[in-house]
Amino acid sequence: MSTHAESTITNHLIELLPAQERLLLLRHCEVVELQFGIVLCEHNQEYRHLYFPMSGFISLVTKLSGHKPLEMCVIGNEGMLGVTMVLGLSNVPMQAVVQGKGTAWRIDVGELQQLLRHCPHLRKILSQYLFVLMVQLSQSAACAHFHEIDQRLARWLLMSQDRAHSNEFHLTHQFLADMLGVRRSGVTVAAGLMQQHELIQYSRGKISITDRTALKRASCECYQSAIDEYQRLLGKPTPDSARRLLTEQGTP
Amino acid sequence: MSTHAESTITNHLIELLPAQERLLLLRHCEVVELQFGIVLCEHNQEYRHLYFPMSGFISLVTKLSGHKPLEMCVIGNEGMLGVTMVLGLSNVPMQAVVQGKGTAWRIDVGELQQLLRHCPHLRKILSQYLFVLMVQLSQSAACAHFHEIDQRLARWLLMSQDRAHSNEFHLTHQFLADMLGVRRSGVTVAAGLMQQHELIQYSRGKISITDRTALKRASCECYQSAIDEYQRLLGKPTPDSARRLLTEQGTP
């Protein structure tokens, strides 16, 4: 249990809460480490804990028998794992895996269920986030179907960077391939091109983004529209993306 | 406005309601025709009416710029269009188009919002259905990515048949291709094979299913798992699928 990040990076959904509900919520939370690769919950089971990432991020993935899992969306400090709780159900819709290590607020299922009864703002915010998640889900579906590896890879890197709060993170080609539902050498080629064009730089699993603006151009529209949808419903940008918006004037 | 179907085919979600809430709900509903091809709502807009199909069915589709829309899921008399209302939002997550003509109960946004305040069972049922929809959404995403045309076509036909409550419906190859997000001649080939093997029969947009059991074998797991997920949360099967379960003992 570490608390060092609390002051600098926190969870945007929690920030949106009015002070009273926020304190009430946090009183029931504890800070936990998100360890890379850990499976936080499985489809067809029930939640025991819910997570509000502060740093690090979590993927929701769907698995079809005989295939590698396919990532549906990423949850970082702009979101929450287990938002379907707002429906009064503790069922898990998809497998959740930690893809970027970090820290998160964790709360017990029962406690959150209690809180939801008494906290209208919490209900409202989680409802909105659930809606955003649905839209992203369908967007991701179409994206995975129509868009090409290069674009999807670019999108993925951008989204990870937003949530990792760092220009550098640990990702092997194999790992990326699994997320995107493509074969490893496909990623190698796409990433190789990006490296040639100096958008990114990597070696043995350490990827760093060198030209974010160009990467954005290389990605598909889905990156921006996911952000837009979130903004539209969940108001002010996260501190991090706000900082970016300021330094990246004139995005298409 | 036609009411001929009310006595025979009705909406399963409504059936699940206790009598009191059901009557209250229906008092605010009116029966409308679902006309083939009509767009009931657009993404990024707000609902004005919500629909509980009785016969006929509605597709939720996502559109990416430069591509044909991709179908994410189908709503028939087992479901509802606009279930995200249970989140207290009247935003539309995806475009909705009538794919099989029929009739539906229709209710005004404001009225449903009122009702939701006073009807705990309605809230519960719609919450569960929303959850099911999310799971189906992610399933569809993976399915569209990994599975092949033949399987997906078979699944689509089965799902349509379930919701059309008839062995025969109007579908051109072009139309199917658009739904599945593939090219038309791909469908022609796949459908041609099915016709050869006497699973289906078609001519000029009239498709009829001749061997449902075989079609099920030809489809991917996604068909069955969508049903399972629905059953798991929304209890007793629809009259229609119940009839089928009885006549199709020993499904894998």
Place this chain on the structure above:
DNA sequence: TGGGTTCTGTGCGCTATGCAACGCATATCT
């Protein structure tokens, strides 16, 4: 220092699908 492991680069053949076009058959309209 050396051997194993992990990560990455690359090549080859194949399939599914995309795009485009043509022609025939059937339905619909006037």
Place this chain on the structure above:
DNA sequence: AGATATGCGTTGCATAGCGCACAGAACCCA
């Protein structure tokens, strides 16, 4: 009856992505 539109079968060509396989490079550990 003739003209037009629609649905369907087919063909040809281009290519993205797959599966597989192998080799080099960087790293790790003993």
